[in-house]
Amino acid sequence: MFYCREEELRTMNNRYKKGRFECVVIYGRRRVGKTALINEFCKGKPTVYFSALNASSQENLEALSKAIYTCQNSDSTSAPTYRSYEDALEAITGMAMEKRLVFVIDEYPYLAKAEKSISSRLQHIIDHSWQDSRIYLILCGSSMSFMEYQVLGYESPLYGRRTAQFKIQALTYREITEFHRELKAADQALLYGVTGGIPHYINKLDVESNLDEALLDNLFSTSSYLFEEPENLLKQELREPAIYNSVISAIAAGASHSNEISTKVGLESGVCAKYLKVLLDLGILKKETPITEKSGKKTIYVIDDNFFRFWYRFVPRNMSVISAGRMRLVYEQAVKHFYPDYMGLVFEKMCQEYLLRYAKDLPILLSNVGQWWGTDSKTRKEVQIDIVGVPVDGNEYLIGSCKYRNEKIGIEELELLRRYAAVFRQNGIFHYYIFSKGGFTPALLEAEMQGEVTLLTLEDLYR
8 A cells, every 4th residue: 555655746747747857866764665655656657667786786787687678578587688887778768769768776875886987877878868858767765875965965976967856754643544544542653653654664563453462463573574673774784783783772771962872882982973973874863952052062862763762662671571472471561561651752753743744823833843951040950841842933932741641731730831931031932832641630721721821632633
């Protein structure tokens, strides 16, 4: 099934209908659905689909030759190999004289690594032959740093040749409801908290009716695909997976500043910074700084990929039980009991996403939403605000709290928000929002009636 990429698909098809040369760059982290989007776009269109190999230049030339030959001879099981990449690309040119042709190079970084001159060769043939042709070229890659610097970047031979680019992001918490409409809000939220909106992981989790059963069968089992996914991804992408595993484990255990991480892993800070940068480029980690402030001493590292965060939180500490095949006996106490704590950060992200994408009738026009933390000069204590909505212009701010607990939230939470807001800005105008999974006490509901605060439940985020 194809879900949730309708806008990208519509744009790609509109460009196809124009009949002009296109060079479309599609990139994003692994498993996010790039290939599914391309396959859906290519349906019913004459296509040369070449998926590059993490192999030698000659092996890639053979694979490209087969892709070209298969497009012309769909029943053939063997294909002659072109003498050079120039000959293969010229064959593409000839095919496009007869019809509109889609030419896909999937995993383009593999090809560029194997054949160093391929970007220059493509640049040359685009400039001298394809610019006035009907070729619809798609370059796709999972290495985001490579695609951004070596394909889209100013110093790339291909700079200026693209006609469109799509950075494919994970699905939002609302978009993933398309996969399992029957699930209730709490299970939808947990599904998002486990998969991070990655379609491949949602499909592999294979939820039928019970999310707990799906997790036990398809993640907390040594025979399952998802059980080994983080390790396999690190091995596939990186030369020293063990060190990267240690870095992620340190952050999952609570280390957040670069010096804390390097100390826990046992690396010099400069060396550790290089590993952190690679994980940032892969989208596994992200840097966070208090919103409205510049990167500096307050900057921390967090696991941005929900699946990695979930896996590193619950799998390593239960590895012995999982290996013994006894996870069902301890699942409630060892995993499910901690879901409210684990889902706290996930719920914050959902609430931020709600305000930026889905909320209507907000009191101010927001330019950004994020966390803020700092020190209260009066009490000398650290203050953290779950949500600060920054206006496009002016001195009005949205100040919010997110509580993923089953109990109802009381009026004291609003009073706490008011104190924290005064630490954040002395002279700001504030609009207060409280998000709660478990609902609100009568006193807080009365405060909403008086216009002092806006209250939203987990179910409200899905309406």
